[in-house]
Every structure is written in C-alpha cells, then in structure tokens.
Amino acid sequence: MEQAEKHPSYLQHHFADMAQQTDAAKLGMWVFLVTEVLLFGGLFGFYTFFRAWYPEMFMEAHKYLDVTMGTTNTFVLITSSLTMALAIRAMQLGKKKQTIAYLAGTLFFAAVFLVIKYFEYSHKFHMGMLPGKFYTFEGIQAANPHIFFSVYFTMTGLHGIHVIIGMIIITWVMIRTMRDEFSPEYYNPIELTGLYWHLVDLIWIFLFPLLYLIG
Amino acid sequence: MEQHNTATPHVLPLSLYFTVAGTLFVLTGITVAVSFVHFGEFNIIVAMLIATIKASLVALYFMHLKYDNKLFMAVFLSSLIFLGLFLTLTMTDTMHRGDIDPIKEHPIKKEAIIYDK
Numbered sequence: 001m002e003q004a005e006k007h008p009s010y011l012q013h014h015f016a017d018m019a020q021q022t023d024a025a026k027l028g029m030w031v032f033l034v035t036e037v038l039l040f041g042g043l044f045g046f047y048t049f050f051r052a053w054y055p056e057m058f059m060e061a062h063k064y065l066d067v068t069m070g071t072t073n074t075f076v077l078i079t080s081s082l083t084m085a086l087a088i089r090a091m092q093l094g095k096k097k098q099t100i101a102y103l104a105g106t107l108f109f110a111a112v113f114l115v116i117k118y119f120e121y122s123h124k125f126h127m128g129m130l131p132g133k134f135y136t137f138e139g140i141q142a143a144n145p146h147i148f149f150s151v152y153f154t155m156t157g158l159h160g161i162h163v164i165i166g167m168i169i170i171t172w173v174m175i176r177t178m179r180d181e182f183s184p185e186y187y188n189p190i191e192l193t194g195l196y197w198h199l200v201d202l203i204w205i206f207l208f209p210l211l212y213l214i215g
Numbered sequence: 216m217e218q219h220n221t222a223t224p225h226v227l228p229l230s231l232y233f234t235v236a237g238t239l240f241v242l243t244g245i246t247v248a249v250s251f252v253h254f255g256e257f258n259i260i261v262a263m264l265i266a267t268i269k270a271s272l273v274a275l276y277f278m279h280l281k282y283d284n285k286l287f288m289a290v291f292l293s294s295l296i297f298l299g300l301f302l303t304l305t306m307t308d309t310m311h312r313g314d315i316d317p318i319k320e321h322p323i324k325k326e327a328i329i330y331d332k
Contacts, residue, residue, distance in 0.1 A: 023284055026283065026284070026287060027284075027286065027287065027290070030287045030290045030291055031290060033291065033294070034290060034291065034293065034294035037291075037294040037295065037298060038294060038297065038298065041294075041297075041298040041301060041302075044298070044302070045301060045302055045305060048302055048305075048306065048309075049305065049306070049309045052306065052309050052310060053309065067247065067250075071243065071247050074243050075240065075243060078236060078239045078240065078243065079236070081236075081273060081277055082232060082233075082235075082236040082277075084277075085232050085276075085277045086229075086232060089226060089227065089229070089232065092226045093226060194277075194278075195278055198273050198274070198277045198278045199278075201273055201277075202270050202273050202274065205266050205269045205270050205273065206263075206266050206270065208266075209246055209250070209262035209263070209265070209266050210262075212250075213246060213247065213250035213258075213262055214250075214258070214259075215250055215253060215254070215255075215258030215259065215262075
C-alpha cells in the first residue's frame with residue numbers, strides 16, 4: 001500500500017517510475033518524428049528528381065521566390081525554436097510564469113511566420129504561379145515551370161500545416177501549464193511538443209536553401 | 216527514491232541555448248550570402264552542408280539528442296539512412312532513364328492552362 005501512496009497522479013500505473021515513463025514517451029515521439037521525416041522525404045524526392053531533370057527551369061523559376069521574406073521566416077522560425085527550448089528549460093526549473101511567457105513567444109513567432117507566408121502565397125496566386133494545371137504565369141521561358149510551383153506549394157504547404165498543428169498543440173500545453181499540471185518532476189507534454197516544433201524548424205532549414213537559394 | 220533522481224531534469228545553461236541560436240543566425244546569413252556567389256555545382260553542396268550543420272545543432276542541443284538516451288539518436292538516424300537509400304536508389308533511375316531509349320523534353324502535364332494557347 002505504501003507503494004501506491006507514493007505513486008504521483010501523473011505517473012501511469014503501468015510504468016515502474018518517472019524515468020521509465022519519460023523515456024518511453026520520448027521514444028514514442030521520436031518514432032513519430034521518423035514517420036514525419038519519411039513523409040517529407042517523399043516530397044524531397046519529388047524535388048530532387050525533377051530538379052535533376054530540369055535544372056535550368058528550377059534555376060529560372062526560383063528567382064520568383066522572395067529571398068528577403070524567406071530569410072526573414074528562417075530567422076523567425078529559429079527564434080521560435082529558441083523560445084520553445086527556453087520554455088522547457090523554465091519548466092525544468094519550475095518557473096511557471098516564464099514557461100507561459102516563452103510558450104506565448106513561440107506562438108507569436110509561429111504566427112509571424114504564417115503571416116509572411118500568407119503574403120508570399122497571395123503574391124503568387126495573384127501572378128498565376130500556381131501548381132500544376134492552374135499555372136498561368138507567362139514570364140518563365142524554360143519548359144514545365146509549373147512543376148517548380150507544384151513542388152513549392154506542396155512542400156511549403158505541408159510545412160505550413162505542420163506550423164498550424166504545432167500552434168494548436170503549443171496552445172494546449174500552455175493552457176495545461178496555466179492549470180498547474182506541470183512541474184520539474186513532470187513536464188513531458190511540453191518536452192514532446194518541443195521535439196515536434198524543432199522538427200518543423202529542422203525541415204524548414206532544408207526547405208529554405210533548396211527552394212529560395214538555388215544559386 | 217534513488218531512481219527518482221534519474222527523472223529529475225538535466226538543465227542546460229542559458230548561455231548554451233543563446234550560443235546555439237546565435238550560431239544558427241550566423242549560418243543562415245552565410246548561406247544566403249553564399250547563394251549570391253555562383254560556384255555552379257558547388258552552390259548546392261555548400262547550401263546542403265550548412266543546412267546539415269544547422270540541423271545537427273537543432274537536433275543535438277534544442278532537441279537534447281546529445282544528452283538524452285542514445286536510443287533516440289539511433290532511431291532518428293535510421294530515418295535519415297532510409298531517406299538516403301530512397302533518394303539514392305531512385306536517382307539511379309532518374310539520371311539514367313534515357314540511356315537505353317532516348318527521351319525528349321516535352322510538356323509533362325498537357326492539360327495545364329499554359330499549354331492551351
């Protein structure tokens with residue numbers, strides 16, 4: 001009976017202790033991140049194969065992406081990754097208010113990223129640089145320029161969906177932090193949210209040079 | 216209660232997080248600057264090298280892979296190995312498809328609006 005009394009509410013009864021529970025949860029998250037890498041991997045393949053076939057078209061079409069906006073978004077996303085990592089660190093030290101502030105900061109930078117993305121997208125919609133059969137822009141002479149924009153919109157679009165999902169999850173852990181559900185002994189949901197958020201940043205780190213900085 | 220200690224968090228110094236973020240900013244600046252210099256084939260190699268360094272920093276420090284159970288690192292690296300296999304094996308087809316039966320460049324998606332004119 002003594003054992004049962006020592007059992008904290010956040011420790012599931014099928015785990016021996018917190019260390020085991022935390023490791024199991026993190027392992028599960030990493031396995032999920034593997035599936036995410038492979039999901040984006042298909043699109044990185046889409047990019048690689050078509051760039052290998054049409055190098056000149058990629059070179060010409062990529063000049064219509066806004067490098068300033070892309071670079072700004074890279075800085076914004078790295079900053080959001082930093083605030084996310086600092087939110088976890090604050091909870092490790094039991095500083096609840098700091099955790100909430102850093103999570104709010106992460107949400108803010110995520111929103112800035114999406115706003116900049118919106119301006120980029122609306123400009124391309126306006127110019128008719130749309131994917132596949134919707135492509136109507138006439139300024140690119142190389143063959144099959146619509147393929148570049150199919151690649152651009154599917155990759156950044158799937159990434160954007162991940163940013164939105166990340167924002168929803170960050171809001172959720174922020175509310176749970178406000179409800180005093182986390183402590184230095186138990187903050188696993190924030191840590192797993194962090195892993196997801198850093199992966200979103202990691203994918204953008206590759207998307208940015210591949211799409212905006214072809215050379 | 217000894218086991219409980221293993222669950223207490225490993226807190227990294229604040230300066231480490233800021234150093235990593237600062238390095239990521241600098242590397243972003245370098246990769247943008249380098250893209251305006253034309254090395255031909257080397258541009259993509261330099262860009263991917265810098266991106267890989269940046270990704271490693273994020274994974275090792277922000278995602279705590281350096282300090283966590285090494286099993287997580289193995290799991291994550293396995294995804295990259297399989298991604299590499301997938302891309303490499305498919306590239307052997309992509310790059311040599313025309314070797315036996317020559318193929319000509321032509322519009323891939325004929326129903327696209329741009330080909331209506």
